[in-house]
Amino acid sequence: MPTGVDAYWLRLGTTMLMYGVLAMSWNFIGGMAGYPSFASAAFFGLGAYAGAVAQKYGLPMVVAWSLAGAVAALFAAALGFALLRLRGHYFAIASLVVAEVLREIVNSATNLTGGGMGLNIPVPQMASIADQARFFYYAMLGVAVLAFGAVLVTQRSRLGFGLRCIQQNESAADMLGVNTTLYKVNAFILSGVFVGVAGAVYASWVHYIEPPDVFDVLYSIKPIVMVLLGGAGTLFGPLIGAALFLSLEELVWRNYLSVHTGVLGLLIVLLVLFLPKGILAFRLRRT
Amino acid sequence: MTKTPLLLGTLVAAVFAVGAATAQDVIRIGAPLPITGPLSPEAVKQQRGYDLWAETANRAGGVQVGGKRMKVEIVYVDYQSNTPRAVQAAEKLITQDKVNFLFSPFGSGAAKAASSVSEKYQVPTIAATASSAQVYDQGYKYLFGTFTPNDTLTEPLSDMVKKQAAGVQRVAILARNDLFPLAIAQEMEKSAKKRGMNVVYFEKYAIGTLDHASALSQIKSQAPHWIFATGYTNDLILMRKQMGDLKIEAPVVTMVAAPAYQEWIDGTGKLAENVSSAAWWHPAVRYKGKDLFGTTENYVKLFQAKYKAIPDYAEASASAAGAIFQLAIEKAGTIDKQKVRDALASMNEMTFWGPVKFGPTGQINSLEPPVFQIQKGKPLVLHPQSIRQGELQLGIK
Amino acid sequence: MLTFQILANGLVLGGLYACIASGFSLVWGVLNVINILHGSIIVLGGYLAFFAHAKLGIHPFLSILVAAPLFYAAGYVLQRTLINRMIAAPVLLTLSLTFGLDLMAQNGMLLAFTADFRTLIIEPPLGVLALGPVVIPIDRLLAMLLALALTGLLYLLLSRSRIGRAVVAVRMDREAAALMGVSVKRIYAVTFGLGAMMAGVSGTLLAMIYPISPLTGTVYLGKAFVVCVLGGLGSVPGAMVGGIALGIVESFGALWFGPENAATLSFLLLIVVLLVKPTGLLGRKGYE
Numbered sequence: 001m002p003t004g005v006d007a008y009w010l011r012l013g014t015t016m017l018m019y020g021v022l023a024m025s026w027n028f029i030g031g032m033a034g035y036p037s038f039a040s041a042a043f044f045g046l047g048a049y050a051g052a053v054a055q056k057y058g059l060p061m062v063v064a065w066s067l068a069g070a071v072a073a074l075f076a077a078a079l080g081f082a083l084l085r086l087r088g089h090y091f092a093i094a095s096l097v098v099a100e101v102l103r104e105i106v107n108s109a110t111n112l113t114g115g116g117m118g119l120n121i122p123v124p125q126m127a128s129i130a131d132q133a134r135f136f137y138y139a140m141l142g143v144a145v146l147a148f149g150a151v152l153v154t155q156r157s158r159l160g161f162g163l164r165c166i167q168q169n170e171s172a173a174d175m176l177g178v179n180t181t182l183y184k185v186n187a188f189i190l191s192g193v194f195v196g197v198a199g200a201v202y203a204s205w206v207h208y209i210e211p212p213d214v215f216d217v218l219y220s221i222k223p224i225v226m227v228l229l230g231g232a233g234t235l236f237g238p239l240i241g242a243a244l245f246l247s248l249e250e251l252v253w254r255n256y257l258s259v260h261t262g263v264l265g266l267l268i269v270l271l272v273l274f275l276p277k278g279i280l281a282f283r284l285r286r287t
Numbered sequence: 288m289t290k291t292p293l294l295l296g297t298l299v300a301a302v303f304a305v306g307a308a309t310a311q312d313v314i315r316i317g318a319p320l321p322i323t324g325p326l327s328p329e330a331v332k333q334q335r336g337y338d339l340w341a342e343t344a345n346r347a348g349g350v351q352v353g354g355k356r357m358k359v360e361i362v363y364v365d366y367q368s369n370t371p372r373a374v375q376a377a378e379k380l381i382t383q384d385k386v387n388f389l390f391s392p393f394g395s396g397a398a399k400a401a402s403s404v405s406e407k408y409q410v411p412t413i414a415a416t417a418s419s420a421q422v423y424d425q426g427y428k429y430l431f432g433t434f435t436p437n438d439t440l441t442e443p444l445s446d447m448v449k450k451q452a453a454g455v456q457r458v459a460i461l462a463r464n465d466l467f468p469l470a471i472a473q474e475m476e477k478s479a480k481k482r483g484m485n486v487v488y489f490e491k492y493a494i495g496t497l498d499h500a501s502a503l504s505q506i507k508s509q510a511p512h513w514i515f516a517t518g519y520t521n522d523l524i525l526m527r528k529q530m531g532d533l534k535i536e537a538p539v540v541t542m543v544a545a546p547a548y549q550e551w552i553d554g555t556g557k558l559a560e561n562v563s564s565a566a567w568w569h570p571a572v573r574y575k576g577k578d579l580f581g582t583t584e585n586y587v588k589l590f591q592a593k594y595k596a597i598p599d600y601a602e603a604s605a606s607a608a609g610a611i612f613q614l615a616i617e618k619a620g621t622i623d624k625q626k627v628r629d630a631l632a633s634m635n636e637m638t639f640w641g642p643v644k645f646g647p648t649g650q651i652n653s654l655e656p657p658v659f660q661i662q663k664g665k666p667l668v669l670h671p672q673s674i675r676q677g678e679l680q681l682g683i684k
Numbered sequence: 685m686l687t688f689q690i691l692a693n694g695l696v697l698g699g700l701y702a703c704i705a706s707g708f709s710l711v712w713g714v715l716n717v718i719n720i721l722h723g724s725i726i727v728l729g730g731y732l733a734f735f736a737h738a739k740l741g742i743h744p745f746l747s748i749l750v751a752a753p754l755f756y757a758a759g760y761v762l763q764r765t766l767i768n769r770m771i772a773a774p775v776l777l778t779l780s781l782t783f784g785l786d787l788m789a790q791n792g793m794l795l796a797f798t799a800d801f802r803t804l805i806i807e808p809p810l811g812v813l814a815l816g817p818v819v820i821p822i823d824r825l826l827a828m829l830l831a832l833a834l835t836g837l838l839y840l841l842l843s844r845s846r847i848g849r850a851v852v853a854v855r856m857d858r859e860a861a862a863l864m865g866v867s868v869k870r871i872y873a874v875t876f877g878l879g880a881m882m883a884g885v886s887g888t889l890l891a892m893i894y895p896i897s898p899l900t901g902t903v904y905l906g907k908a909f910v911v912c913v914l915g916g917l918g919s920v921p922g923a924m925v926g927g928i929a930l931g932i933v934e935s936f937g938a939l940w941f942g943p944e945n946a947a948t949l950s951f952l953l954l955i956v957v958l959l960v961k962p963t964g965l966l967g968r969k970g971y972e
Binding site for chain 1: 776906
Binding site: 323324325327328330331461464490491492493495496497498499500501502504505508520521524525528529531532533534550553554555556 | 685686689690693694697700791794798799800801802803805807809812814819821824893894895897899900902903906907934935936937938939942943944945946947948
């Protein structure tokens with residue numbers, strides 16, 4: 001598809017796919033299991049730095065990305081065992097704070113990460129700039145396809161069923177013999193691994209990362225808004241939400257220079273007040 | 288399921304229908320700025336500088352390009368204080384808005400990140416606020432900068448202290464853990480050690496720190512002769528206030544870069560007295576330029592007339608970036624990107640900002656940044672010799 | 685000697701943190717709403733104090749008298765008109781709602797006040813209190829005492845007055861309170877009003893200490909989170925204890941691990957407390 005498309009659209013497409021990965025990933029823990037996770041930024045930043053540092057030490061790009069996915073998955077597993085015992089607000093806050101802690105650790109580990117100076121990632125040697133942009137588009141597409149595949153498989157598996165049980169009534173699920181801890185941790189790993197890879201791809205794509213950018217709390221909040229927009233727990237909801245969110249963001253960003261954060265805020269408020277079940281629910285109600 | 292994607296497609300298409308038109312007799316310069324987010328105060332300053340240049344140039348009929356005059360237009364994009372978004376904004380400006388030239392986003396980090404985009408599309412770019420040498424040593428041909436490297440600030444300062452305050456031996460450094468503030472603190476450490484001074488304290492504080500009392504108490508217990516602190520305006524207002532609260536006294540206190548801003552002097556009141564600093568430019572410098580602003584005095588006058596405020600180095604640098612583009616375009620006689628780039632590379636002109644000549648990396652190497660000190664609520668230039676207004680005063684309470 | 689100074693620093697800083705967090709904690713505990721807007725309300729209080737001082741020459745301590753009823757009323761109305769519509773919705777929705785409102789508030793302030801940092805300087809300065817070699821800035825000390833007094837007042841209000849007891853009753857058990865004839869809706873609005881009042885008043889106090897800008901709210905909000913979890917949600921004395929604990933941990937953390945790690949340490953502490961004692965240092969019952 002993206003031949004002859006100009007670089008701006010390619011960049012937008014890549015961002016769109018990245019948002020899709022974030023939203024689909026959050027859907028595992030937030031939409032299916034019903035745990036309000038704010039850990040996306042932690043996984044994203046961790047993946048970005050794992051990938052970038054690995055590349056700094058000479059690992060090939062694709063190996064570095066896989067490594068970033070593994071690091072994010074391991075981290076999610078460990079974190080999941082610790083935090084998923086908490087519920088509601090407590091879980092939300094604990095997961096929110098993880099990104100803050102990681103950011104400050106990365107900030108202090110100057111030797112490895114460059115700290116507040118940021119980190120430059122070697123630019124891949126490629127025939128042309130257009131090739132490079134196309135390459136990252138396909139890379140992000142690959143991650144998105146993997147994530148979507150995981151969603152498909154999960155929804156039809158015992159895991160998906162178990163997660164829905166947990167969302168309905170965790171204590172009951174527990175009594176019925178669902179190993180809730182294991183299920184939740186699995187959902188958390190799934191919500192981390194693709195975000196980690198996406199973070200690493202992103203780092204290679206923009207060539208330069210710094211802690212406040214990749215651990216930005218907005219990476220935790222945006223996927224939630226996207227999923228809410230598209231409909232939580234559904235198959236296509238997160239993707240539709242991501243596309244819609246990016247369009248709105250871009251529209252507002254381009255046309256309302258001085259008020260765009262306010263307009264974005266207004267959109268979120270309206271969405272919560274009038275479409276709390278997402279755009280799909282709106283469609284269903286009308287037809 | 289079919290209806291929604293369709294609806295979505297129309298919406299997405301509608302969003303981007305707003306295309307960019309390019310007029311023929313206008314020079315468009317893109318300026319990605321952090322208009323929202325933590326860096327937004329800096330964006331305001333940049334914008335004031337750019338606007339003053341564009342307005343002054345247009346009032347004179349525009350920029351002389353070969354036989355005709357062309358108006359200038361600055362296209363702003365907000366990148367929300369988010370560096371990757373700055374790269375995106377730069378790319379959007381080049382590919383969508385079809386700008387002819389580019390001003391770099393704010394600071395060394397973002398300027399470096401975006402420089403790969405302008406290099407890609409071979410768009411001449413001037414960075415008005417990037418000082419780190421690492422920004423320029425990437426072998427890029429289209430990036431130019433108006434700030435000399437960081438050590439050109441700490442070196443003359445250290446020389447002066449060494450010469451005029453013989454007893455100064457113990458140096459304490461407290462730096463914001465952020466690109467520029469940290470880089471300048473590291474240069475300071477080198478400059479101090481080079482002169483045989485003893486760095487007794489060197490710590491960083493996190494962005495968003497609400498309290499410096501602990502660090503300052505520790506500094507006080509080390510009884511340093513010279514306290515060197517870096518950070519943005521709000522950090523250093525708070526820090527100076529807490530130094531007063533903790534009754535910290537030292538012969539020399541230097542803060543970079545906040546004292547160059549009137550806001551900092553207003554915000555600290557009497558505590559500003561005798562705090563020294565250095566910056567790349569100061570309204571008290573006196574140059575007779577060949578650019579549209581002419582003398583430094585004239586530039587300050589124009590700025591005051593428009594904004595009712597004295598320009599600081601960041602604002603002046605933004606205006607200078609515009610003026611430098613204008614000089615290069617007029618010399619090249621065309622807005623052809625390659626020719627303007629060559630004109631920039633070979634430039635050797637005097638401006639209100641100072642002598643402008645770019646080194647092989649594209650970073651300016653002709654400026655001598657002034658050292659100054661707040662005395663009786665006003666900044667006085669102590670160095671360079673040619674524009675000196677006062678002597679270094681010792682003792683800060 | 686350094687230890688005593690650091691301890692003193694930590695205590696007064698803790699007083700400020702308690703001030704920042706108490707209203708946030710109350711709203712969270714009673715309404716089960718994480719009010720992201722809290723930080724921006726503090727900043728608005730700061731602007732009120734700043735402009736009252738700059739234009740009318742009113743001392744920030746006097747501004748409190750105006751700020752308190754004003755912010756109470758604004759909070760009351762905001763709850764009745766907007767927040768209450770989502771009060772029974774899941775965590776995520778109420779959080780997104782206040783997040784959206786906060787984006788609007790920040791943008792609004794940016795347009796109204798610009799991003800410049802404003803500083804309120806009191807002449808003559810309040811000076812410092814010297815206890816031997818240990819010095820304590822009086823503005824911070826006063827802010828801390830005022831925070832204590834306000835917290836005490838709020839505590840008295842909650843434990844002694846009819847409406848206060850109703851607030852506590854709703855916090856303990858909403859259904860039972862409703863059965864007892866308490867108008868839950870009204871109590872929610874009162875609580876949100878009190879939360880906004882505490883935020884606005886702390887803003888006027890902080891104006892004497894910190895430079896004011898539309899975006900500093902985020903930093904205050906982060907501190908409020910940590911304090912609340914440390915002290916236990918919804919508990920007013922808990923916010924005091926949590927604030928002082930945080931102040932001391934940050935001060936000694938900066939001394940022992942370097943200033944850049946002070947905040948990290950407090951966040952780690954938060955996670956540990958959540959895992960070990962999710963009801964906070966003082967909490968007895970968890971309000972999910």
